[in-house]
Amino acid sequence: xxxxxxxxxxxxxxxYKFIIIIIITLAGCIWFDGILSTNIxxxxxxxxxxxxxxxxxxxxxxxxxxxSDQKIFELPIVWLLFQMYLMFILGKYPxxxxxxxxxxxxxxxGKSKKxxxxxxxxxxxxxxxxxxxxxxxxxxxxGIINGYDMNxxxxxxxxxxxxxxxxxxxxxxxxxxxxxxxxIPIITSFSLANIQFxxxxxxxxxxxxxxxxxxxxxxAFYMNVFLIGNTTMWSRFExxxxxxxxxxxxxxxxxxxxxxxxxxxxxxxxHKDILIKDN
Amino acid sequence: MKRLLKNELIKMFSNIQIYLTIGIGTCLTIILTxxxxxxxxxxxxxxxxxxTKGDLYYPSTVYNSFIGLDYLNLPALIFYTILPIMATLxxxxxxxxxxxxxxxxxxxxxxxxxxxxFSKYLMVFFSGFITILVTSLISLIITMTxxxxxxxxxxxxxxxxxxxxxxxxxxxxxxxxxxxxxxxLLDSVFCGALALITLVISxxxxxxxxxYTGTMIICIIWDYVAKILNKVTLSPQIFLRPAQxxxxxxxxxxxxxxxxxxxxxxxxxxxxxxxKDVM
Numbered sequence: 012x013x014x015x016x017x018x019x020x021x022x023x024x025x026x027y028k029f030i031i032i033i034i035i036t037l038a039g040c041i042w043f044d045g046i047l048s049t050n051i052x053x054x055x056x057x058x059x060x061x062x063x064x065x066x067x068x069x070x071x072x073x074x075x076x077x078x079s080d081q082k083i084f085e086l087p088i089v090w091l092l093f094q095m096y097l098m099f100i101l102g103k104y105p106x107x108x109x110x111x112x113x114x115x116x117x118x119x120x121g122k123s124k125k126x127x128x129x130x131x132x133x134x135x136x137x138x139x140x141x142x143x144x145x146x147x148x149x150x151x152x153x154g155i156i157n158g159y160d161m162n163x164x165x166x167x168x169x170x171x172x173x174x175x176x177x178x179x180x181x182x183x184x185x186x187x188x189x190x191x192x193x194x195i196p197i198i199t200s201f202s203l204a205n206i207q208f209x210x211x212x213x214x215x216x217x218x219x220x221x222x223x224x225x226x227x228x229x230x231a232f233y234m235n236v237f238l239i240g241n242t243t244m245w246s247r248f249e250x251x252x253x254x255x256x257x258x259x260x261x262x263x264x265x266x267x268x269x270x271x272x273x274x275x276x277x278x279x280x281x282h283k284d285i286l287i288k289d290n
Numbered sequence: 291m292k293r294l295l296k297n298e299l300i301k302m303f304s305n306i307q308i309y310l311t312i313g314i315g316t317c318l319t320i321i322l323t324x325x326x327x328x329x330x331x332x333x334x335x336x337x338x339x340x341x342t343k344g345d346l347y348y349p350s351t352v353y354n355s356f357i358g359l360d361y362l363n364l365p366a367l368i369f370y371t372i373l374p375i376m377a378t379l380x381x382x383x384x385x386x387x388x389x390x391x392x393x394x395x396x397x398x399x400x401x402x403x404x405x406x407x408f409s410k411y412l413m414v415f416f417s418g419f420i421t422i423l424v425t426s427l428i429s430l431i432i433t434m435t436x437x438x439x440x441x442x443x444x445x446x447x448x449x450x451x452x453x454x455x456x457x458x459x460x461x462x463x464x465x466x467x468x469x470x471x472x473x474x475l476l477d478s479v480f481c482g483a484l485a486l487i488t489l490v491i492s493x494x495x496x497x498x499x500x501x502y503t504g505t506m507i508i509c510i511i512w513d514y515v516a517k518i519l520n521k522v523t524l525s526p527q528i529f530l531r532p533a534q535x536x537x538x539x540x541x542x543x544x545x546x547x548x549x550x551x552x553x554x555x556x557x558x559x560x561x562x563x564x565x566k567d568v569m
Contacts, residue, residue: 035514042518076362083361083450083535086371092514099507103499217379217502221314221372224506228371232364 012121013130021104021134022141028100029145035096036069036149039089043068044157046176050168056177059166062154063189067165067178069093069150070196072244074253075234086231087244094200094243097142098223101204105131106216128277135204143197163189178245179252188250191258195265196243202268203227203239209276212283236264291405298413301384308380308421315369315376315425319357319432322365326355327436351440353466354448357429358473358532361450369429370531374509375502376425377481381417382488383501385410389492407564411489411556418485423478430470442466455537473532476544480530483548484509486555493563 043065050056073087118127154161163184168177184192203223211219230240234247234255241247242261247254302308330350337347353359360366388394397406442449444463451462451469462469484505491504509526516525523529523538524547 035511038514038518076364081362081448083533084367085535086367088510088514088517092510095510096507099503102503103497106499216499217375220499220503221375224372224375225368228368229364232367 013117013127014133016117017104017130017134018137022137025100025104028103029141032093032096032142032145033149035092036146037153039069040065040150040153043176047166050176055168055170057167057169059164060159061162061164061166062151062159063163064166064177065150065154065159066147066193067245068176069146070192070244071178071246073231074246076232084232086228090244091227091231093146094203094227094240095224097139097200098203098207098220098227100142101135101138102207102211102216102220102223104134105208106211124281125277128280129273131208132205132273135208136201139197139201139204143200147193180250181252182250184250188258191262192245192248192250195248195258195262198262198269199239199242199265202265202272203243205269205272205276206239209272209279212276212280236260239265239268291409294401294405294409295413298384298409302381302413302417305380305384308417311376311379311421312425312428314372316428316432318365318369319429322357322360322363322369323355323432323436325363325365326350326360346446348443348446348448349440350437350448351442352430352433352437353439353442353462353470354450355437356433356470356532358426358470358477359450361533361535366533370527372506373422373477373481373530374484374526375506377418377422377484378488378502378505380421382414382485382505383492383498385414385489386492386498386501390498403564407560411486411559414485414489415482417482419478419482422481423474426474426477430474439467450533450535453537456534457539457541470532476541477530477532480526480544480548483551483555484526486551486559490555490558493558 046068047056047060047064069089070093071087072090073085076084118124121127153159163186165180166177168174168179203226206226207219207223209219210222226238227240230238231244234241236242236256241256242258242265245251245254247256248261249255249257357366357369385394388397442451442462444452449462450456451459453459456462458469458472461472487505487508488501492501495501495504513522513525513527516522516528522536523540524543526547528536529539529544
């Protein structure tokens with residue numbers, strides 16, 4: 012019952028939010044097109060029109076802050092917007108439904124707080140998956156329309172400026188590795204969604220969202236597998252220059268965080284008086 | 291009008307969220323100061339042991355340690371990333387809450403509509419302004435307790451406001467404290483305007499979470515669009531940082547953006563929203 016309700020109210024009715032991410036992705040693709048052609052003309056990157064470069068552009072993130080380096084650290088805005096908007100979509104529904112809509116009546120009618128919480132976790136999975144499908148799909152369609160090669164050959168940047176927009180693989184990445192690059196960010200986002208949901212249960216949705224932003228910004232700043240935002244950035248994986256996170260470790264940590272946050276969140280939720288208005 | 295303003299002020303300062311926001315900012319400053327003091331202690335120990343080996347040594351000062359002027363540590367980055375949400379958290383959602391709870395109807399029965407809407411508009415601006423002003427001033431005081439207010443020695447290359455293209459460069463070089471205070475004032479005034487965006491959002495949406503976080507998402511999208519259009523200096527995420535790590539920020543541009551926000555929100559809230567029948 013809960014799941015059907017979540018799908019209807021939190022997913023189908025809110026589907027227009029995914030259109031915004033399609034527009035954002037499309038704008039990013041067009042922007043990347045400009046960067047690629049400028050770099051090719053300036054001879055600072057190898058002439059390569061592989062679709063993987065667009066994906067890398069969206070998910071590369073940035074190099075972490077080097078402690079001995081006096082350079083200014085800039086947040087990777089494409090990655091940050093992509094992750095933050097996902098957290099925004101995920102933060103909007105669950106608790107505001109109870110406080111602002113008739114979600115509380117639905118919860119009482121279903122007679123199980125545990126199932127309500129689990130249903131929201133499944134809802135999280137579906138939203139994260141749909142979000143990534145929208146993004147991957149948009150890039151794929153854009154690539155096909157604009158004649159990008161459907162292969163996984165990374166462009167090679169030659170100077171520092173070009174390095175900002177491209178990733179440099181240390182050696183050729185196996186098909187399994189490529190698959191991991193696409194799947195691990197989804198798992199990590201799901202973990203982050205559960206952490207946000209758990210914090211929202213303890214405090215409020217807004218504080219949960221702020222905590223997600225802090226985790227994301229910290230992940231961009233430091234390279235550490237336990238700052239789970241790291242595994243949403245391709246450049247942090249050991250496949251690429253400057254990265255040292257093993258995909259398997261990243262995946263295990265993300266899953267661990269997921270399980271712990273679901274269990275802790277659910278225990279807290281079971282003991283919480285949800286009918287008190289959340290401010 | 292005076293009574294309405296007084297009521298709004300009482301509501302604002304009796305709300306825990308304003309203190310929570312100031313607390314978040316203060317916590318970030320304390321963490322930052324601890325990090326800076328530790329780094330300074332390590333460096334000084336090294337200098338005592340090995341000497342400067344012919345290099346120049348200039349101690350850290352308030353003007354590269356204050357949260358707005360620090361460009362090397364994570365807390366400063368987090369502070370300026372979540373600044374829009376800090377401006378909206380204390381009081382900007384009050385109109386939405388009053389509308390939702392029915393309080394608005396009761397107030398409008400007893401007072402003049404024009405006066406109510408104008409006082410709300412004024413106080414929401416004031417809430418964003420005062421929160422950021424107080425938070426920044428507390429941060430400055432904390433930094434001043436640990437670091438000397440020595441004049442910035444630009445040759446040390448530890449100051450980001452170091453080129454003629456930087457906004458108010460002369461002021462920074464000659465009267466750095468005036469620069470810091472002027473920038474704090476600029477940030478506070480602009481954050482007041484950001485709080486007004488929340489007021490506009492509350493006119494169109496029916497969800498408290500979106501009301502609180504909408505401005506933050508708008509600012510990140512604004513930054514993204516500014517990057518695409520190659521006008522990064524027009525992004526609040528860039529120009530609100532007193533460190534000015536990107537050259538080309540112009541006071542006139544900030545003022546134009548400020549006036550646009552003030553006028554647009556004024557027209558929408560005082561013009562369109564006021565005319566709606568709330569009964």
